[in-house]
Each structure stands twice: as structure tokens, then as C-alpha cells.
Amino acid sequence: MTRTTTTTRTTPAIGAAMTRIEGPDKVRGSATYAYEYPLDAVAYCCAVGSTIAHGRVRSTSADAIRQIPGVLEVLSHANAPRLAISDGSELAVLQSDRVAYRRQIVAAVVAESFEIATEAAGALEIEYDVEPFAVELKSDDPDLYRPDKVNPGFPTDTEAGDVDGALRSAAHVVDHTYRTPAYHNNPMEPHASIAVWEGDDLTVFDSNQGASPVRARLAELFGLPTGSVRVVSEHVGGGFGAKGLPRPVVVLAAMAARVVDRPVKIAVTREQMFAFVGYRTPTIQRVQLGADAGGRITAIAHDVIEQTSTIEEFAEQTAVATRMMYAGASRRTTHRLRRLDVPTPGWMRAPGECPGMFALESAVDELAIATRLDPIELRLRNDPPTDPETGAPFTSRNLEACLREGARLFGWSQRHAEPRARRDGRWLVGTGVAASTYPARARASKATAWARPDGSFDVELCAADIGTGARTALTQIAADALGAEPRRVRLGLGDTNFSEAPLAGGSMGTSSWGWAVTRACEGLRARLAAANGSVPVAGLAVEVDTKDEIERRAQRPAHAFGAQFAEVRVDEDTGEIRVARLLGVFAAGRIVNPMTARSQLIGGMTMGISMALLEASLLDREYGDYLNHDLAQYEIATCADVPMVEAHWIDERDDFVNPMGAKGVGEIGIVGTAAAIANATYNATGVRVRDLPIRLEKLIG
Amino acid sequence: MTRISLTVNGEPRAVDIDSRVTVLDLLREHFGLTGAKKGCDRGQCGACTVLRDGRRVNSCLVLAVSADGSEIVSVEGLAGDSDLHPLQQSFLDHDAYQCGYCTPGQLCSAVGALAELAAGSPSVVTGEGSAPTLEPEEIRERMSGNLCRCAAYVNIVAAVYEAGRSA
Ligand code: FES
Ligand code: FES
Numbered sequence: 121m122t123r124t125t126t127t128t129r130t131t132p133a134i135g136a137a138m139t140r141i142e143g144p145d146k147v148r149g150s151a152t153y154a155y156e157y158p159l160d161a162v163a164y165c166c167a168v169g170s171t172i173a174h175g176r177v178r179s180t181s182a183d184a185i186r187q188i189p190g191v192l193e194v195l196s197h198a199n200a201p202r203l204a205i206s207d208g209s210e211l212a213v214l215q216s217d218r219v220a221y222r223r224q225i226v227a228a229v230v231a232e233s234f235e236i237a238t239e240a241a242g243a244l245e246i247e248y249d250v251e252p253f254a255v256e257l258k259s260d261d262p263d264l265y266r267p268d269k270v271n272p273g274f275p276t277d278t279e280a281g282d283v284d285g286a287l288r289s290a291a292h293v294v295d296h297t298y299r300t301p302a303y304h305n306n307p308m309e310p311h312a313s314i315a316v317w318e319g320d321d322l323t324v325f326d327s328n329q330g331a332s333p334v335r336a337r338l339a340e341l342f343g344l345p346t347g348s349v350r351v352v353s354e355h356v357g358g359g360f361g362a363k364g365l366p367r368p369v370v371v372l373a374a375m376a377a378r379v380v381d382r383p384v385k386i387a388v389t390r391e392q393m394f395a396f397v398g399y400r401t402p403t404i405q406r407v408q409l410g411a412d413a414g415g416r417i418t419a420i421a422h423d424v425i426e427q428t429s430t431i432e433e434f435a436e437q438t439a440v441a442t443r444m445m446y447a448g449a450s451r452r453t454t455h456r457l458r459r460l461d462v463p464t465p466g467w468m469r470a471p472g473e474c475p476g477m478f479a480l481e482s483a484v485d486e487l488a489i490a491t492r493l494d495p496i497e498l499r500l501r502n503d504p505p506t507d508p509e510t511g512a513p514f515t516s517r518n519l520e521a522c523l524r525e526g527a528r529l530f531g532w533s534q535r536h537a538e539p540r541a542r543r544d545g546r547w548l549v550g551t552g553v554a555a556s557t558y559p560a561r562a563r564a565s566k567a568t569a570w571a572r573p574d575g576s577f578d579v580e581l582c583a584a585d586i587g588t589g590a591r592t593a594l595t596q597i598a599a600d601a602l603g604a605e606p607r608r609v610r611l612g613l614g615d616t617n618f619s620e621a622p623l624a625g626g627s628m629g630t631s632s633w634g635w636a637v638t639r640a641c642e643g644l645r646a647r648l649a650a651a652n653g654s655v656p657v658a659g660l661a662v663e664v665d666t667k668d669e670i671e672r673r674a675q676r677p678a679h680a681f682g683a684q685f686a687e688v689r690v691d692e693d694t695g696e697i698r699v700a701r702l703l704g705v706f707a708a709g710r711i712v713n714p715m716t717a718r719s720q721l722i723g724g725m726t727m728g729i730s731m732a733l734l735e736a737s738l739l740d741r742e743y744g745d746y747l748n749h750d751l752a753q754y755e756i757a758t759c760a761d762v763p764m765v766e767a768h769w770i771d772e773r774d775d776f777v778n779p780m781g782a783k784g785v786g787e788i789g790i791v792g793t794a795a796a797i798a799n800a801t802y803n804a805t806g807v808r809v810r811d812l813p814i815r816l817e818k819l820i821g
Numbered sequence: 822m823t824r825i826s827l828t829v830n831g832e833p834r835a836v837d838i839d840s841r842v843t844v845l846d847l848l849r850e851h852f853g854l855t856g857a858k859k860g861c862d863r864g865q866c867g868a869c870t871v872l873r874d875g876r877r878v879n880s881c882l883v884l885a886v887s888a889d890g891s892e893i894v895s896v897e898g899l900a901g902d903s904d905l906h907p908l909q910q911s912f913l914d915h916d917a918y919q920c921g922y923c924t925p926g927q928l929c930s931a932v933g934a935l936a937e938l939a940a941g942s943p944s945v946v947t948g949e950g951s952a953p954t955l956e957p958e959e960i961r962e963r964m965s966g967n968l969c970r971c972a973a974y975v976n977i978v979a980a981v982y983e984a985g986r987s988a
Contacts (some may be wrong), residue, residue: 131868137914139914139916140913140916143912143913143918144905144909145921146915146918146921146924147896147905147909147912147913147918147921147924147925147928148856148896148897148900148905148909149854149855149856149857149895149896149897149924149925150856150897151921152855153855153858153922155855155859156849156855158853224832233839233844233850234850235839235841235842235846239841306970307862307920307922308858308866308868308922308923308968308969308971309860309920309922309969309971310859310860310922311859355920355921356855356920357858357920357921357922357923358919358922358970358971360970387859388862389862390860390861390865390866411862492861586920587918587919587920587921587922587971588919589919715916716916718916718920719916719919719971719973719976720919722972722975722976723919723971723972724972725972726972726974726975727970730972750861750863750865751850751860751865751866751968752863752865756968756970757972757974758964758965758966758967758968758969758974759960759961759962759964759965759967759974759977759978760961760962760965761965761974762961762972762974762975763957763958763961763976764975765974
């Protein structure tokens, strides 16, 4: 027996800028990502995508490919193991001959080396029965339909008051259609998996945002007890939503390993990152705003058109932020979908808020111009004291503080309201602002806290650190709950051997996992106190589940807010556009780790610059699928595109949202950014761009 | 199979290799050096950047057989006998990474970029006829071949700048 002490320290770990725990491993190149686990006798798998957009696989040249030295097996629907799944899922890999979109997986080659697998996959010939296809989203499509709900469970439509009447009698009306193209998440680490079978036990090293849900799904598909599946995801090279749910490759790896009876590894190629791992739907959004002479909004309508696939339904919640953002008695939001012969869209950083707030915050800027009000003043006049749809009080709503503090830090008072009023040589210079918001939610999670006889602690749960800094933030949260120095706490995550936890998504990681970690550590502390600090050799453990606590608590609208300010420069002759400065101020509750939180915020804002100026997946109308499926043609922002990005926050602590008082910061940084840049572009040039990206050809001529 | 000899992080190596294997896969799949990352396998992201005979290259674009006789340094070899290379320390101090997947490539690229600057080789942002100096704008330009989807760029520039100044 040894004694372990916990005391309340005077300096809390929460709020301290702590260097990432795994940082040294990452900069040394010794952090191990999914594809990198060394295994003997591992075989390589290469997925083969369909070259047609719709139809059926008639035959393959698998027999010829099997003769190539080093090829172990060729899988197709003809010989792939059967999974416990119906056809209506992207995970029904090789379960039927049906092709639902171009580049869908229709075959796979397993071989002794990556080179052999890749070459053999390229040589595999596939015959198809081709059927007609539709891949283009159009606003007048007669096959648009109303989904039953929008992601993840919001009502499809909402309506209050008489929107059309209020618009007719409004002193000022803005009525425009905004468009965003498809975007592909493209984390730098492509999805990868290694599958190893030992009898009926399956171990998978996998790159994902949540190992627990991957385990549950694999167990279901392969008809195994959950306990027979282990998923290890210690380091993950980004996800941005694309790794939120299990993807076809992890299923393929497990299938292939079963068939060749060896460990099998597979990595998605960059080209395939544009095919079957999700993307953000293109959107067509009509926004109508009506206001009285004083700039008070009387009517808001936001009608959205977007796409899904023929396999599964994903309905992005694009207009949902409009339901809570501004006051206005008459209001309507709608979502309509079209099932196309395309891959199923899915989550990408701030699904819903990100494209939706581009439209709403652009429209608000247009209303400011119509009403001749400063865009900050207009937003303040319409900042509702309570949720405009339900009348319920917000847990905290500090949009005003973000706007005012941002204006001060940015130097907003220097701005000219008239477009084209500022220039610097051949550069037209303009500034713009937009608001940001993102819900603050939490999911139930389990966590286990261990006291060890040497005075250290292990805190374990199957959380994910995809680059967010979760490992470090949870260590800080645990340290405070234990009353111990962070260096006495070892935080284990990314392994289903630890307590089951929800995935990293919806900016809920810190909330959900931190909540469970807090309760486990509190429980352990109480047990230690009761045992008078004595810890048996085997250690002392407390496991908790926050399910009951989270289900029991009262529901109130809870959101983080922010304001983003952009300065853009546009070359008057060439239309070249640069974002010279981007500054954001956020109200996101208590900031657990200022160092990693700032990185997440500026990361989101930078991705917002990328969205505003560069990114667009271009449709191939002739063959289906997207044309620009590599990083040379799908442009993302790089160093030279982002001279100055700053993130700040106001003091806020929201004890309603969770025991830490912290809201998430992973997604809000990309919300409103593109609108701030579009608004600044208008201020610089007098040209309003309503279809992203803002490229030079839209600004000249 | 072709027999090649090369030096990797100071260690001489000889290996029989499939002529289709790239230096990136040689390091990762054959030598167990997984520091260099595969982000695209076609020279578009920089995650695979290593130093070849002191110059930065995208190792996914170099066939192993053509690297016969080369001296390769990957992220694992940057620090030499010290605990951390000053750039590695600077990346930690500036939180110049998030997921860490682009980081080994960023670090090797930064070593190369600072060496190019020190050697006076100009970039597109260097003033006409003048020698390049260590400035954020030069670093931004020279580091733009290394994509970071987590978008740690402003921190990367600060980290490289500071490491360059104290070099
Ligand atoms: S992996 Fe070599 S440049 Fe992308
Ligand atoms: S740190 Fe994640 S891609 Fe750069």
C-alpha cells in the first residue's frame, strides 16, 4: 500500500498554455499513424473504382490478374465475403454489382507489395452495363424532395408568422440566391487501415475520428461480438468530418485480411479522397430579408437546395443557424434535396453553419447597404435577447461583445462604408465583417480514472485526438478534477480497450469527454479520500458514464458566437485577390488550453479563406464525379495565402453547457469567414460575389 | 530487383529493391522509417519531403533506384546527436502543427529553405538584384510547397522565422 494525495492546487491547469503532450513524438516523426504499425507478413490492398457513374458490373478480368506474380487475390462482388448489411449503405462494400456513382469501389487487389497491388489494380479490366445518370444539382429540378429531417435530427422546415406579407410591407428588402460548390475535406493523412484477424478476433489500426463507433459498426457487419473487435487509432492526421463515420476502406481491409488470411493494409489514394470518403454538398440558397426603416428585421426566409446520393440520405442542416441568429417576427427555413448519382455527401467542418452562414451573413451585409447602416450596428439592432424561434433564454450569447471587441482590435472605425473608397497603388482595399456561431452540445461518454501506487494517474477513454489537442486538454481537465499536477496524469485515448466514448465531431469532444473525465476523476478522488489515500498495488479505478446526467439536464439553446473581420486587396487590373488580414473574436466559454485553442480557431479561419478564394470541386457533367481530384487542381490555402490570421476571445464561462464551462472551438472558426471576405471584397470593388469561390474572373470585366 | 546503396540518416544501407519503389516507400515500407508521410504520392503536398544530398525533395517523386549513392536525411535524422533540432523545438514552442501529419515534411522543408536562404538563392518575392533576407514573406513563399490542412501556417512561419533568427 502506498498513499496518494490530491489537493486543490492554487494554479489550475485549465486555462494554461500547455504544449501538446504528443508534440515531441510528432516533430521527431515517431508518432505512429494507422498505416505505420509494423506487422510481419502484411499484404497490401488497392481499391479499384468504377469508371461509370451508374449501372452494373457485368464482368471483370480477375482471373487474368490473379496470374500476376505477387497478386494474392482479386475481390469483387462475385467473391467478396457477405456482410450483415443491406444494400442501402456506403459500407456495403462489394455486396452487389450495382454502381451508384463514379469511382465507387467495385473491386480490390491484394498483393505482396504496394507496387504490385497498384499495378495490378490498374490492369484490372471491368465490363459494365451502363445506365443513364444525373449528377448536377439544379434549382428547378422536378425531383427535389423534402427530407424527413436534417442532420443530425433537426426539423426540415420551420415557419412562424407571415413571411411573404412581412416582406411585402418591409421598408427594405434583400432577396438573393447564394451558391457554394462541393468541397472535399482532404485531411493530409488519407484514410488508412490495417486489419489483423486472429481466429474470430479482429484488430484494426485505423485512421478515424472515433474508434468506438468504428468498432461497433465492424462488429455488426462481420457478425462478431463487440468484444472481439479492437480498434486502435492513437494518432490521426486530421479528419474535418471525413473520418467521423467508418468508411468503406476499413471494411475492405477487414474483408481482404479474412480472405487472404494475413494482415492487410490499405491507404486511400489522394484521388480516392475525392470519391468515397465524403464531402460537403453543393448548396443553392435563397435568402430573403425584410427590415423596417430603422433596420429592424421583420422577415427572414432561408430556402436551401442541396444533394444526396441514391445510396444513403445525408441532408445538410444549412439553414439551421438562421433559426437562432437574428430577431424577426416572421421567419421561414426550408431544405430540399435531390438524389443524384453521386457519392453520399457528409460532414465537413461545421456542416450546416459553414455554408449557411456564408449566405445569411452576406445577405445581412447587403441589408446593411440597403438600410445605410454600419453592418455591426445592423447586427446589434437584431441581436435577439432570447431564441427567436422558441423564446427560450440562451445559456450565454455574447455576439455583441465579439463584434465590439473585434471592431476595436481590427480598427473598424477607419472603414469607408462606400465601396472603392480606399486604394493602395493598383490595389483596391476593403474591409468586411461577419458573425460566427456554432452550437455547444455534449454527448454521453464513459471514462475511467486510475490511481497508481506510485502517485500517478491513468485516465482512459476512447476519445480521439485528430489534431485538436484533445489529449492535452483532457489531461488538463483531469489534473484539475484530481487536484494533481498534469505531469502526474497519463491520458490514454484512441483505443477501444479504453472506456467507450463518442466520436470527435460537432465541436463536442472537449465537452463530452471532458465531462466524463471530470466525473471519473471526482469519483476517484472521493474513493481515495474514503480509503485515506491508500492505493493497492493493482491500482484503484473508477469508471463513470455521463448518460444519465446528460439526459436528465434541462435543455436550453447553447451556442458559441464570434465575429470575423477581413481586409482584402484586389488588383484593379488583374482581379487578383488577397486576404491581407483576418481577425476573429470568439465567445466560446472557458478556453481549456489557449495554445491549442488558438491553433484550432486560426486553422478554421484559414480554411475559411481557402473556401472563400480557392476551393471548389468541379463537376464532370460528361462522366460524373469531380474533375479536379488532386491537390494540384483542388487548391487549398497554403503559407503564401495567409499573411495574417489572428484569433482572440472574450472572457466567458458558461456553466450550463458542461462542468468545465467550455464550448467547443473546432468548427466555429470556419463559420462566417467566407462571408466576411465576400463582404470585404464588395467594399473593395463594388462587386458582390454570391457564388463561391471568389475568383478573379468574377471581379473584372 | 536492383541493388542500391545509399546513406539514410548517416547510416549506410544496401538493399535489393523493386524498381517501382519510391524513396518514400523505401523509407516507410522497407526501412521502417515512417517519419516521412504520404499525403498524395504525386508531388503535390510536400508531406514526404526529405533532404537528399542537403536539398529538399519530394521523396514520392524520386525512385529509389535513382537515389543510388545519395545521402538521405529524413525527420528522424534531423536532430543528429541532440535531443531536438532547433526547428523541432521551435515547432513545439509555436504550436506549429495540429494533427502532425504534414509536420515531418514541414520540418525537412524548413531546414532546406533556411539553407537556401543562407546560400543567397533568391525566390519570387526577393527584390530584383538583391540578396534574400530572412523575413516572414520569404518564409511564406519558400514554405508554400508544404500543405497543411490543419492550417498551422501562421505558426509555422513564426516557428521557422524564430529558428532562423537564432541560428
Ligand atoms: S506525398 Fe509526396 S508530395 Fe505529397
Ligand atoms: S498539422 Fe495537420 S496537416 Fe499540418
